Amino acid sequence: MLDAVATSDDVQALMLDIGSRAKAAARPLAIATTEQKNRALHAMAQAILDSTDVILAANAVDVENGRASGLTGSFMDRLTLDPGRVAAIARGIRDIAELKDPVGEVIAAWERPNGLKIERVRTPLGIIGVIYESRPNVTADAGALCLKAGNAVILRGGSDSVHSSRAIHACLVKGLEKADLPTDAIQLVPVTDRAAVGAMLTGLGGAIDVIVPRGGKSLVARVQSEARVPVFAHLEGLCHVYVDRSADLEMAKKVVLNSKMRRTGICGAAETLLIDRAAVGTHLAPILEALAQAGCELRASPEVQAVFPEAKSATEEDWRTEYLDAVIAVTLVDGVDGAIGHIAKYSSNHTEAILAEDLTAVERFFNEVDSAILLHNASTQFADGGEFGMGAEIGIATGKMHARGPVGVEQLTSFKYRVHGAGQVRP
Amino acid sequence: MLDAVATSDDVQALMLDIGSRAKAAARPLAIATTEQKNRALHAMAQAILDSTDVILAANAVDVENGRASGLTGSFMDRLTLDPGRVAAIARGIRDIAELKDPVGEVIAAWERPNGLKIERVRTPLGIIGVIYESRPNVTADAGALCLKAGNAVILRGGSDSVHSSRAIHACLVKGLEKADLPTDAIQLVPVTDRAAVGAMLTGLGGAIDVIVPRGGKSLVARVQSEARVPVFAHLEGLCHVYVDRSADLEMAKKVVLNSKMRRTGICGAAETLLIDRAAVGTHLAPILEALAQAGCELRASPEVQAVFPEAKSATEEDWRTEYLDAVIAVTLVDGVDGAIGHIAKYSSNHTEAILAEDLTAVERFFNEVDSAILLHNASTQFADGGEFGMGAEIGIATGKMHARGPVGVEQLTSFKYRVHGAGQVRP
Numbered sequence: 143m144l145d146a147v148a149t150s151d152d153v154q155a156l157m158l159d160i161g162s163r164a165k166a167a168a169r170p171l172a173i174a175t176t177e178q179k180n181r182a183l184h185a186m187a188q189a190i191l192d193s194t195d196v197i198l199a200a201n202a203v204d205v206e207n208g209r210a211s212g213l214t215g216s217f218m219d220r221l222t223l224d225p226g227r228v229a230a231i232a233r234g235i236r237d238i239a240e241l242k243d244p245v246g247e248v249i250a251a252w253e254r255p256n257g258l259k260i261e262r263v264r265t266p267l268g269i270i271g272v273i274y275e276s277r278p279n280v281t282a283d284a285g286a287l288c289l290k291a292g293n294a295v296i297l298r299g300g301s302d303s304v305h306s307s308r309a310i311h312a313c314l315v316k317g318l319e320k321a322d323l324p325t326d327a328i329q330l331v332p333v334t335d336r337a338a339v340g341a342m343l344t345g346l347g348g349a350i351d352v353i354v355p356r357g358g359k360s361l362v363a364r365v366q367s368e369a370r371v372p373v374f375a376h377l378e379g380l381c382h383v384y385v386d387r388s389a390d391l392e393m394a395k396k397v398v399l400n401s402k403m404r405r406t407g408i409c410g411a412a413e414t415l416l417i418d419r420a421a422v423g424t425h426l427a428p429i430l431e432a433l434a435q436a437g438c439e440l441r442a443s444p445e446v447q448a449v450f451p452e453a454k455s456a457t458e459e460d461w462r463t464e465y466l467d468a469v470i471a472v473t474l475v476d477g478v479d480g481a482i483g484h485i486a487k488y489s490s491n492h493t494e495a496i497l498a499e500d501l502t503a504v505e506r507f508f509n510e511v512d513s514a515i516l517l518h519n520a521s522t523q524f525a526d527g528g529e530f531g532m533g534a535e536i537g538i539a540t541g542k543m544h545a546r547g548p549v550g551v552e553q554l555t556s557f558k559y560r561v562h563g564a565g566q567v568r569p
Numbered sequence: 570m571l572d573a574v575a576t577s578d579d580v581q582a583l584m585l586d587i588g589s590r591a592k593a594a595a596r597p598l599a600i601a602t603t604e605q606k607n608r609a610l611h612a613m614a615q616a617i618l619d620s621t622d623v624i625l626a627a628n629a630v631d632v633e634n635g636r637a638s639g640l641t642g643s644f645m646d647r648l649t650l651d652p653g654r655v656a657a658i659a660r661g662i663r664d665i666a667e668l669k670d671p672v673g674e675v676i677a678a679w680e681r682p683n684g685l686k687i688e689r690v691r692t693p694l695g696i697i698g699v700i701y702e703s704r705p706n707v708t709a710d711a712g713a714l715c716l717k718a719g720n721a722v723i724l725r726g727g728s729d730s731v732h733s734s735r736a737i738h739a740c741l742v743k744g745l746e747k748a749d750l751p752t753d754a755i756q757l758v759p760v761t762d763r764a765a766v767g768a769m770l771t772g773l774g775g776a777i778d779v780i781v782p783r784g785g786k787s788l789v790a791r792v793q794s795e796a797r798v799p800v801f802a803h804l805e806g807l808c809h810v811y812v813d814r815s816a817d818l819e820m821a822k823k824v825v826l827n828s829k830m831r832r833t834g835i836c837g838a839a840e841t842l843l844i845d846r847a848a849v850g851t852h853l854a855p856i857l858e859a860l861a862q863a864g865c866e867l868r869a870s871p872e873v874q875a876v877f878p879e880a881k882s883a884t885e886e887d888w889r890t891e892y893l894d895a896v897i898a899v900t901l902v903d904g905v906d907g908a909i910g911h912i913a914k915y916s917s918n919h920t921e922a923i924l925a926e927d928l929t930a931v932e933r934f935f936n937e938v939d940s941a942i943l944l945h946n947a948s949t950q951f952a953d954g955g956e957f958g959m960g961a962e963i964g965i966a967t968g969k970m971h972a973r974g975p976v977g978v979e980q981l982t983s984f985k986y987r988v989h990g991a992g993q994v995r996p
Contacts, residue, residue, distance in 0.1 A: 169913065173937050246936075254958055258947055265939065267969055351969055372799060372970050393992040400994035486596065508987045509673075510600050512692065520685055520990025529995065530986070531681055542694055542778055542983035543799050544971040556969035559957070560935045563947025565820040567827035568956065 153337040160329050161346030164269045164294040167324035172266045172292050176243040178321050183239035183286055186317030187232040190282065193313050194228045200309035201278065208276075208302055216407075220277045221303055231282045231310070234534065238286045241533040244552045245292045259562040264555045266292030268351040271342045272536070273298045273365060275357035278306035284356070285314045285328040287534050291554040294327050296350065298342060300357070301334035339364075345371040354536050354549070359464075374549050376514075376540040378464040379409030380490040381522045384481035384507065385429065386498035387420040393519060394425060394497045395432045400521040401495060403436050407466050409538060410493050410525030414461060415472045416481045422449055422474065433470060443473040461488045478503040482510045489513055491540045493525040514540050514547040580764040587756050588773030591696045591721040594751035599693045599719050603670040605748050610666035610713055613744030614659040617709065620740050621655045627736035628705065635703075635729055643834075647704045648730055658709045658737070661961065665713045668960040671979045672719045686989040691982045693719030695778040698769045699963070700725045700792060702784035705733035711783070712741045712755040714961050718981035721754050723777065725769060727784070728761035766791075772798040781963050781976070786891075801976050803941075803967040805891040806836030806919040808949045811908035811934065812856065813925035814847035820946060821852060821924045822859045827948040828922060830863050834893045836965060837920050837952030841888060842899045843908045849876055849901060860897060870900040888915045905930040909937045916940055918967045920952040941967050941974040 190197065201223040208221055250262040270293050272284040281297055288295035299307040311330040318325050331338050342350060343365060352372045355365040362375050383401050385394050401412035415433075417426050422445075430440055430450045440446075441460045442453035453472065460471040461484075475481045478496070485494055495517040496507040504518045515525045527535025527548030535548040545553035617624065628650040635648055677689040697720050699711040708724055715722035726734040738757040745752050758765050769777060770792060779799045782792040789802050810828050812821050828839035842860075844853050849872075857867055857877045867873075868887045869880035880899065887898040888911075902908045905923070912921055922944040923934040931945045942952045954962025954975030962975040972980035 169939075172939065252958065254956070258951065258956075260957060265969075370797075390992070396994055397992060404995055512596075512599065513985065515986045515988065517988040518990060520988055520993045521995050523995040524685065524988065524990075524993070529681070529685075530687060531679065542692075546983055547986050556973055558940065559942045559974050561942065561944040561947055561951065563945060563951075565817070565824060566947045566951070567823055568831055568948050568950040 150335075150337045153333060153335050154341055156333065157331070157338055157341035157346055160296055160331065161269075161349030163326040164296055164329060165349050167326035168266070168269055168294040170324055171289075171294055171327050172245070174292065174323055176245075178323065179243065179289055179292070180239045182289065182317045182321035182323050183235050184317075185320035186282070186286065186314050187235040187239075189313035189316040190228060190232040190235070190310065193309065194225055197228055197306065197309040197313075198223060198225070200305040203305045204278075204303050213302065217276065217302075221306075223278060223306060227279070231279050234279070234283055235286045238290050238534050238551070241290060241551050243290065244555045249557060256566050257564060258566055261560045262557050263560055264552075265558050267554055267556045269294045269296065269349055270554065271296045271298070271350040271353045271371075273339055273342060273353060273355045273357075273361065274300060275361060276300035276302040277356070278303045278310055280356050281307040281310045281330065282314065283534060284354070284536055285311070287536050287551055288554060289327060291551045293554055294329075296329050296331065296342065296346075298331040298338055304334055340368070343369045343371070356537060372543065374537060374539040374541070374545050374553070376409060376490065376492050376538050378490045379411070379492040379525070379538070380414065380462070380464045380488065381410060381412050381492055381525070382414045382416055382481070382485050382489060382494045383412045383522060384416040384475070384478070384485075384494070384496045385418060385421060385425050386478060386496060386500060386503050387418040387424075388500035388503060389421070389425060389497040390499060391425055391428060395429050397495070397497055397519065397521050398429050399432050399436055401523060402433060402438055402470050403468065404521070404523050406468050408523065410523045411466065412470065412495070412522045413464050414488070415470050416475045416484055417446070417472065419474045419476050419480070426450060430472065437468055439469040441469065441471045445474050446472050464490070478506050482507065485511050485513070492538065493517065493522045495520065495522050514538070577762075577764045580760060580762050581768055583760065584758070584765055584768035584773055587723055587758065588696075588776030590753040591723055591756060592776050594753035595693070595696055595721040597751055598716070598721055598754050599672070601719065601750055603672075605750065606670065606716060606719070607666045609716065609744045609748035609750050610662050611744075612747035613709070613713065613741050614662040614666075616740035616743040617655060617659040617662070617737065620736065621652055624655055624733065624736040624740075625650060625652070627732040630732045631705075631730050640729065644703065648733075650705060650733060654706070658706050661706070661710055662713045665717050665961050665978070668717060668978050670717065671982045676984060683993050684991060685993055688987045689984050690987055691979075692985050694981055694983045696721045696723065696776055697981065698723045698725070698777040698780045698798075700766055700769060700780060700782045700784075700788065701727060702788060703727035703729040704783070705730045705737055707783050708734040708737045708757065709741065710961060711781070711963055712738070714963050714978055715981060716754060718978045720981055721756075723756050723758065723769065723773075725758040725765055731761055767795070770796045770798070783964060799970060801964060801966040801968070801972050801980070803836060803917065803919050803965050805917045806838070806952070806965070807841065807889070807891045807915065807917040808837060808839045808920045808922075808952070809841045809843055809908070809912050809916060810839045810922045810924065810949060811843040811902070811905070811912075812845060812848060812852050813905060813923060813927060813930050814845040814851075815927035815930060816848065816852060816924040817926060818852055818855060822856050824922070824924055824946065824948050825856050826859050826863055828950055829860060829865055829897050830895065831948070831950050833895050835950065837950045838893065839897065839922070839949045840891050841915065842897050843902045843911055844873070844899065846901045846903050846907070853877060857899065864895055866896040868896065868898045872901045873899050891917070905933050909934065912938050912940070919965065920944070920949050922947065922949050941965070
């Protein structure tokens with residue numbers, strides 16, 4: 143592998159070569175059997191377990207470099223592997239092997255009056271480009287998930303985890319070899335040059351079908367603004383919980399608390415709480431009390447502060463902020479209509495919840511809010527492919543094209559039509 | 570309406586305003602009822618019939634201008650309306666009203682072990698941009714189809730049909746008014762400036778979700794290369810018919826003839842004929858004879874010419890040419906493997922057919938050829954949304970994202986997840 147490349151022309155040539163190799167690998171991969179793909183996945187998991195020492199040694203180099211360059215706590219936490227985390231990576235790959243193979247699945251079938259039998263059948267998408275930051279486990283997760291759907295993948299990991307990613311990637315390649323699949327099916331970009339990312343975003347001469355960024359907001363923003371190929375991503379999860387006048391108070395307290403505080407750093411965490419003006423006397427104080435007691439900072443509109451003076455003042459900026467922290471913005475709205483209006487104005491179209499017993503209000507919320515995931519009487523933290531029963535996910539998409547919500551193995555497929563006839567010609 | 574705009578800044582401002590209006594219209598449109606949308610469609614059809622004289626008078630101006638600027642026969646034919654064609658436009662809109670409303674359809678539903686009930690439900694895509702050449706009927710077809718799926722649409726027709734398109738568009742607006750739908754739901758770009766197309770291709774500041782080009786190869790090529798938003802299109806339909814050694818000869822003659830000669834100018838017309846080398850003695854001459862007798866020019870490889878000397882010599886360019894005319898390229902291949910290889914190299918991934926009785930060969934062809942539509946023992950000319958039973962189509966897509974094959978009302982939708990709970994929180 144190359145550790146450094148002299149010129150940007152070299153990077154360009156290297157990346158185009160990676161694109162060509164992926165294209166060559168994609169065809170045999172698309173017709174690989176389920177058994178063959180699963181054999182590769184199990185062999186990858188075994189290779190990772192067998193290489194635990196090698197992976198940990200490589201990771202130690204990344205960790206040492208990270209410490210030397212002054213990386214922060216949560217970043218270092220994501221970067222650092224231990225035997226338990228390596229075992230979890232292997233287990234994740236075996237879980238992907240257990241998923242149903244989407245390729246070849248007949249999604250729809252019908253017969254025409256002229257006797258033509260039409261089937262819509264899932265196919266691989268082709269070639270996925272995954273651009274991620276310094277979580278070494280993404281190398282394995284993304285590689286395995288793309289393989290399961292019959293796609294070739296080009297992985298571009300963060301420079302901070304380069305040694306760990308290479309050690310893990312070597313195990314994936316061993317798995318491919320054991321199943322006689324092309325080793326170029328899962329390629330790891332061997333240079334840390336940022337020009338490599340730029341090249342991927344142009345699609346490598348038509349090689350890349352879709353880009354999936356995994357990382358912080360600045361990475362996703364760059365990918366979304368520069369990519370000339372489709373992107374599956376969400377820029378942020380500015381999730382709302384609306385408490386209707388009809389909400390069961392105990393349930394509302396429990397669900398709001400979980401939506402905000404279970405884990406504050408995930409994209410499905412609630413960021414804004416909307417309370418029905420008609421529920422000010424009944425629901426507002428107990429819910430805010432529960433949040434405050436759990437250590438959540440409240441940033442509220444004047445009307446909310448009038449009832450709950452402990453809350454700080456919210457500014458316009460608060461309605462637009464994904465805190466990813468123990469902070470929530472709170473305001474009153476005029477019933478479900480007001481909630482729909484507020485969400486239409488401020489939401490990132492990721493996930494929103496309504497807490498209500500009035501099913502008419504729920505139906506309006508479900509029909510009129512245009513976000514990927516809408517929940518009724520359940521925590522926003524269920525916005526997750528695993529919780530949806532899809533198995534592993536490569537991320538959550540807020541776009542409307544092709545994949546929306548959790549992006550699992552099924553969302554990494556396309557389809558084609560197969561038509562069986564008996565000599566029909568068109569009149 | 571503006572007929573001319575002074576500067577490109579003016580065009581830019583005008584187009585951004587159109588984008589904002591479409592956005593404002595999209596929300597009420599997305600929650601319009603089926604009844605309301607159908608009421609609008611029927612009112613549009615009626616308005617078109619009632620305005621036949623006005624439409625024909627406007628069309629006469631376009632036809633006169635076209636004649637004066639020396640437009641060609643087939644172009645003039647597509648441009649020219651008569652009372653029958655106007656009635657057909659109205660009938661087309663009524664047919665779209667009859668289609669099932671895709672919005673709100675539950676595509677999938679399942680329950681999780683924790684009791685969460687998850688549904689995947691169709692929603693409108695949002696805002697469609699349609700860029701087309703001088704077929705005035707596209708104004709009505711595209712406007713009606715987008716409306717049925719709850720989408721706002723921005724139509725940019727060719728300058729040669731501007732008067733006809735405006736007269737038809739006025740009828741669509743009347744229909745929207747009668748159903749109390751926002752009149753900005755179907756906007757016709759009021760300027761013929763080419764900068765308007767450029768503005769649409771950038772997405773009008775995030776307003777446009779997808780662009781559909783309708784027209785010749787140069788239009789589609791420009792849209793595909795310049796668009797910064799997703800595109801539903803096919804650049805060309807370089808369709809192949811493969812005749813296997815196991816093919817029934819009489820059926821093969823009939824299907825090849827129909828695939829090539831029924832209409833030579835449509836994207837589903839066959840352009841290359843691949844004949845199994847093992848069928849040279851049995852199938853080759855009778856099939857080529859039938860084509861020649863029907864007036865089709867044959868461009869063949871030397872091996873084919875050895876058996877059928879009347880054929881002209883094919884060059885490498887012929888395997889890459891979409892003739893859209895009574896011409897076909899013919900070569901031999903080594904069975905289904907050879908056919909798959911040739912198609913992988915030259916196809917535009919639109920539509921391919923295999924003529925065979927050997928179902929093993931058919932299965933390999935269906936699994937390994939990566940085109941939007943694959944047919945067994947049926948004419949390639951069935952590559953059409955209407956023939957698939959989808960009703961009207963806005964075009965055929967060869968991309969792999971979101972829509973592939975015929976793009977009908979269902980393909981103009983996205984989806985969201987609706988999750989019903991009973992107070993579940995995530996552990």
